[in-house]
Structures are given as structure tokens and as C-alpha cells.
Amino acid sequence: MKPSVTEFYTGKSILITGGTGFLGKVLIEKLLRSCSGINNIYLLLRQKKGLSSDERLKELRSNKCFENLNTKQPEVFDKLKLVPGDILEEDLGISNDDRQELQQNCNIVFHSAACVRFDQKLKDAVNLNTTGTLRVLKLAETMKNLEAFVHLSTAYCRCELDVLEEKLYPAMHKPEHIIKIVKWMDDATLDYLEPKLIAVEPNTYSYTKAITENLVAEYNSKFPVAIGRPSIVTSAWKEPLPGWVDNMNGPTGLLIGSGKGVIRTMHCEPSYQADAIPVDVVVNGCILIAYVTALDRPKEMRIYNITLSGVQRITWKEIIDLGKKWFDIYPFTVALWYPGGSIKSYWLWHQICLFFTHLLPAYIVDALLILLGKKTFLIKTQRRINHGLGVLQYYTTKEWYFRNTNFLSLQNRISTEENEMFFTDVSMVNRDEYVKDYVLGARHYVCNDDPANLPRARKLNTIRYIVDIVAKILLIGLFIWFLYSRFPAVASYVESIKEALRNWMDGKKPTSFSTKLK
Template identity: 45%
Template structure:
């Protein structure tokens, strides 16, 4: 972020946040929880965190607060400084409602008190219909920006975007890009057309973008640009956000999107093939690194005496990123040492750079076993399920393969330059190291985090899981040898018949040709 002299950064990050009131959308999401925990723990003198939380599954926001703070991610804070939880103020609302669904009294309080806004709310599902994706990602952001316009003492507005919002660009620079369409026009359109028409025109609107998530994120950045000169905004674009690297809880992860879902599916033996280029870098960024970047970027952006929008790509350098193939081999080795308690089959999948090789593997290693097992379940009076599971897996893999068969260069000069503006204390407290990650240790912690925090399988279950894995391996080998043996027997016994049939067919064709 150019134009800032070091003398303007003499105040440290915790000191700058001291006394500030912060409004956060998307606080119940994966990144949101890590952001809330980090602010409470390492900026202890903040005045108040306003969390926008909606009613969900019959639970009021106040009830969700208790469930929210029971998460393991807050264990360290609970032990070290439990009084910090008193600084939380729940704001009942929803980004899908006008004015964010906030009451008049709460709105007046926010207008008077808020200094910093972190807008993290988003629908990250790739397969969302266009209407829902626009309403959540684009209209929701519009409402947050409209709220920010009325805040009396706003220092900075942080909009969390994604590195893949302009994925038709091979190189993503840290600046604005043209919006795919007029955002306001698209908002009016999705509210005037029925679902059938929207579904028909969606491919034309996407115009090469892989899904509605990428499209609406690009559209949203276009909307944010209309506030250039009006608000002190920074747009942060994380790449693929994965488990905690260092603190507060190494390996902690929530949700099954992206790499986490792939890991679980592969470890359970459900996913046995994936279309992917093993030599391409896996653009992962640990969630604690991403959150540190957001917090520091807000502090840095607030020093600028301008309302010009800034952009920062929150990504690691390719020189330090493992490839998809390296991740697979490391992950398989770690999972074999620490397998899951429940697997449908022996986890022995692989990635295929050739699409047709992948399709062949899907047919023989996904669908064929699924149909055979479901037929067996029907015969014994049980409900079949595996074909249905594999159809969902195939849909998910088709969405993800766009990202695993392409390569991008995400410029990250601003992220790499940020540590130079920090004091030694803040460099340690808000670690932005992007070139010294021990990926072997990180993947081990991530896999153990999936076991413990996501699947609730304690380390004590590993010996039993290893025994189950050995049995699955033996069963897998027996069935594979039996399959190839059956194929050999079939060819040995019927090869002559098959060849005679082929020869007869060709003779018939030749005879027909001569007669004509």
C-alpha cells in the first residue's frame, strides 16, 4: 500500500484498535470466527465487537451466541482472558433483509459508535442458483456499504472478496477490474425474472466464469468500486482458505468446502479419482494468516488520508506453494498413519491430468462399485445410498476441477510488504510469513484437525482405525485380484469366440461391399 511513510505507522496495531468499535458481518463463518477470536485476544483494549447474527433453525441470535462461543477456537481465550467475551454485542439482523434487518435502536447505535467494518458475509457455495448468489453476495454487500455510508466516524471498511473473482485473468494484479455487468442492473433483473428464465440466461451471463460464486464476487467488486471516493475501503482477496496454521489452535477447521471435503471423501474411500494437474501449485492460505492480513490491512488502510479504494491479494507466493500432486502424496501418507474410523473402502485414490483417463476411473471406481453395493443392499432389504452419494461427488468434482486444472499468478506485493511496516512485536503477534511454512507439519495438523474438530474422532481411536484400514486393504486387494482373474478367465475362454465373431462381422461387411 503505497504512499505511507513509516512515521505514520508508529502506533502499534493493538494500540490503534484500542477503544475502537468494530462491526462484523459473517462472524459465524469459518473466517469470521477466527477474526473475532484474534481481535479479542490480541487487541485486548478494543471497546466493542458488534456481530450481525441472524435467526437460524429456530434459534434466536442470543441463543446462537452461547453455541457460537462454545467452539474450540475460543478455548485459549476462555483460559487466558475470559472477560473479553463481555465486549461482544449481538446485533440481530440478516444481510438478506433490507437495512440488514437491524432495528432502529441498533442502527442508531451503530451509526454513532462503529469505527471499523469487516464485511465477511458471503455464500461460498459454487452451485447456488444465480438469484440466491446475487442476493447474498452482491445485494448483501450493497446493504453493508449503505450502512457504512451513515457511520459518523468510520475509519475503514474491509470487504472480503476472493482471488478467484476474476479467474478469466491468468495474472491477478492488486487493482480494480471491470465488472462483468452493471451490478445494479443485474440486481433489478434477478428480481424481475422468474427462476426458469434466470436458469436459461445464467450461462450467457457467466460468459466463461465457472460458477455463480465467481460471477457474483466479480459483480460485487464492481459494486464496491462505485463507492470509490466515498468510503475508506480495502478489498482483500484470499485464495483457498484452509485450516489454522499456528494459533490459536493448529489444525482447527470448520465446514467441508474445498480441500477439506476432498480430504474427507478421499480418506473414506468415496473419492478415488480427480481431474487435476499434479504439477500445478495449490493456492492455499492458512486461515490465521488470512485473518492477520485482514486485521493489519485495516490498520494500514486507515492511515491513508484518502477514500480511494485499495486492493490486496491475500495469497502465498508460488515459490513456497506445494503442488496438488505433492499435497496428495503427503496427505495419503499422513492419512495412512492416522486413518478415519469409518471408511466405505480402502483410500487409494489418485489424480489424473487426462480428462478421459479420469472419466474411465469414475466409471469403474466410483459408479460400478456403487451400483454393485446398492444392488447388494436391495437384495438384503436395506436402503441403497451409494449411487446417490457418488452423483453428489461427481457434481462437486466437476465444479472443483476448473480450479485444479488451471494455473493463476496472484500478485501479492502488498501482503509481502506489510511486515516491513510493523514493529518487531507486531510482526510476531500478527504473523504474515508467507515463505516459510512447513507444509509437512501443516498438512499433518490439518488432517488431525479434520479428525478431531470436524469428525469428532479423538486420537485414542487411531489404533482401532488402523486395524480397520488393514482389513479394508486386504479386502481391496482380494477384490482387485478377483476382478482381474475373472477378466483373464473370460478372455481365455471366450477369446476365440470373440475373434471369430469379429472376423465374421468383417467378412459380412466385405461381402456387402462387393455386392454393392
């Protein structure tokens, strides 16, 4: 009889990298809450000046993510063991004592530490995503009782493919060669070569994730290895709290920017499928991947595409429409303008709207601030936003399909009761309720907008709506007045329309209307 998931994890010691990240926090919380028999969870954390290990642990525990555990099971935090170190340092920068303890006791490794910035320089992305992974693999190789090594990659690791299978694709370049290149090559030469090296990939993030998968695969003969490829990771569906999110990366940044009236246009194909997966589903998937990898010890490395494809289909337009619906009900207390705008299929139309709805208002507001002797901020903010939109539009104007047979099969490896506990069935997600919780989560956990402020926020949103309508009427009026005063032909045309309308109101034949228009 095979052990259940909770039985398997009983007595196990686990190493987690990236434990202070969005996904890492949820993974720690889930393991502590649902796998109470775990022996230790080792967290590889960089040291902070002026903070001891106990103080760092206290800082981590204070996150809202651990609210339920702090209330109901505070004793489980005794299982957390901080390992001071850094994946950017040789040998991870850990002490000999910590290394020996990991070598003797560690059974499972979850490697989730990574740089998720798309615009990172190649050297920095390689050092963190590739060389850092190599250092963790070398440590894992010395662990005497290692049963599973789970590496977190991304479903967008081979963006040139329309369909991504659950298999390893040959790297564009050998990862060892790239690691050596960034070590000795000067920055100027590397910057020149970067577009040629990453070539088919849109950014250094996807490029380094792709070559790192090949690096991980080289260790499959030494210990059991598996790779999880989540798509866009979004707020929690159920756990630790519905809608919980703690960053402004990717869709969360778009959600907040739109809700605050800062983002009013985006280049996007509305009919294309958006593949986004809740963070708690990803975490449950990782826990199950380690479980089946340790039990099966497969000769071939398995890859799991943790995605929506083939299970649920939701388009960018549907997501944005739902977001608008719930932001109208749960608006932000503090916002720049009334939420509005739309997505644009055509790049040129998006650029025109970008100028009139982003840049021009930013220059006007900052000019007024200069006149008032205040510090300017909007031009700088809009430049950052426009840069971010430029990076993200690659993913909103292209469509992918991800084969996920291995991921879906995880449900069949465990009992009905454990499928309730370690849920991965995204067909059960109610998208309307999920987006509602996402909006509330972004509002509360990221923007620290107190739910008690909702009545006031709704009143302010009504005022912003009225101001928005008045401003549009004034702008249209000014534009018509400009044309009317500067161009006689336009003035003549307007007078002809007025005369035709007067005739129609007086009951005269409308022939003069068409004649005048001609």
C-alpha cells in the first residue's frame, strides 16, 4: 500500500529556496498546516543587516499569509529552520554546520528562487536563474537521503512554440557555456550580444528559464528530479486566504493600475486565451509532484505544465470585463482618476490612445504641480507603466496552448479526501467569484485599503465618475470650438447641420438637409 500524501511527508525534512517570495510563502504555509508530521523546513534566506535569524523569522511570520496559523497552530513555526545563505554566492554562502545538517537530513528540495523581472540584464538573470540553480543542484547532489528535487520553471519557457508539450526541449545554448560567458565577458560586449543570444525568446527571463531546464535535467541520473511549469501565477483561490496576493507583478499590477485609473489603454488581442493559475493550485501541484516523484523514482525526468489549457478557457476580454464589474462595486479609496479605458487590438490605435490618455495628462498634471511649487511624479510614473506595458504586450498579443496531461494525472494518484486537501482541479474555479476575490485581495493586501473604507470609497468613485464625464464633455467642446474657430469649412458645415435640424423641427421637407450637406 502506498502512503497517503500526509503519511509520506511525515518525518521528512524539506529545503525551500525562495521562501520569502509570493509562491514560497504559500508553500511554507500549506506544508505547515496540512502536513503536520513534517520534521523540519529549512529556508535558505539572505541575511539582512541588523536582523538576527529569529527576527527574520518573526518578520516572515507577520505576513497576512500566516494569519490563520498564528492564531490556530502557532507551535508549527518551531519546524522552520533558517539557513543563512544566498544563491548568488559560491557554495550558496552557507556555513559548514548548516551544509552538513542538510546533507544528513534533507529529503525533499523545492527550488523556487528566481528573478521574475522580464527586463533584467542577461548577466543578472543568468547569475540568479541559472548559476544559482546550479549551486542548489550541487548541494542536492551531496544529500544522502534526497527523495525528490522539484524545480519551478515557467510555461512560457519556449515562447516561439504555439504548443508546449510536457517534455524537455533542447536548449538554444549549453547552460554551462552561458554561465562561463557572463563570468568573463565585459558588460558592454554582453549587452551587444544579448539580443543575438536570446534570439527567439522575448526576454532574458524566459531565455534563462529555458536553458536552466536543461541544466536540471543533467542531474536526473543522480537523484529524482521533476520540473513544474506554472503559467501566469495569480492570487489565491482558497488558501491561505481567498484573493491573497502580496505583490504587483504581472496581472496584479495591471489590475491595480486599471482600478486606480492610471492604466487606460493596453495592446491586447481580446479574443485570445489568458492562461493564469491560482497560487494555491500551483503549490498543491508542487507538493504532489514531489510526492509522486519520490514514490515512482522515474528513470526519465517528468515535466508538469501547471496550466488552465484544456480545462478552462477564459479570454483577456472576459477577465477585463469582470475586473471592471467588480472594481465598480469595490473601488479604491485613493485613485488618480475614474477607472476607464479599454484594450486595443491595433498597435497604432493603442499608441495614439497612449499619448492622449497617459502621456499628455501626465505632462499637464506635472506642469500644474510645478506652478504650485509641488514635487512632480506623474511623468516618471507613466514612463514606468508604459515600459511595463511594452514588456507585457508580447504575452497579451499571442496565444499558446499547453499540454498538461501529467499535471492533470496528479488528481488520480490520491484519494478523494486528499483531492479536497491538495486541490488541483481548476475546472471547479468560479471565475466570477475568483475575480471578485482577486480585486478585494489586491485592494486589501497590496494597497492596504481597509474594507471599512468601502462606503467612502464608493462616494469618492461617484465623484470621480462625474468629474470624468464633465472633463470629457469639456474636452470635446474645446475640440469642436477649436475646429469651428480655425477652419471656416467646418463652421459652414456646422451651420448647415443647424439649419437642417431647424427645418426638420419646423416640419419642412428634409431635402435641404441633404442639399446643404452636399
